[in-house]
Amino acid sequence: MRLLTIALTGALAMTALQAASAQTRVQPQQTTPPGLTLQKKAPKPDFVIEHASAIGGKDNQFMVKVKNASSANAPSALLQSNNMAKGNSGAATTPMPPIKAGQFVWVKVELNKPARPGDRILLFADHNNAVAEIKEKNNKYGFNW
Helix, strand or coil: CHHHHHHHHHHHHHHHHHHHHHHHHHCCCCCCCCCCCCCCCCCCCCEEEEEEEECCCCCCEEEEEEEECCCCCECCEEEEEEECCCCCCCEEEEEECCECCCCEEEEEEECCCCCCCCCEEEEEECCCCCCCCCCCCCCEEEEEC
């Protein structure tokens, strides 16, 4: 009888041990919430007017060199040109083609009124801010006719 009691106690102890082990395995592990991750912003283009000058023999046409000084391609945009001379306020809005990252294009502009020598011409790339850029304040350029 004593032997039977010891065997029964041993069997109960083994069953309890197995049940405790099973409970430990079945319980879900506590997860740690993920930390904050920084979202990378998509690169933006950046229009910069590098040069502008009159076309020889023309009094209302000139060429403008516009660069995309960014690592992102730029879509097409508008180039606004204004003659700031009093009494001779010629203007033009000219489409610029898309510009690949780091590249430039030449844009031919034709004012609606002839310019005179010494007139101040102001240019604004993406004048209506249709394209989100890295820098919006570097889109202006001026030159004297």
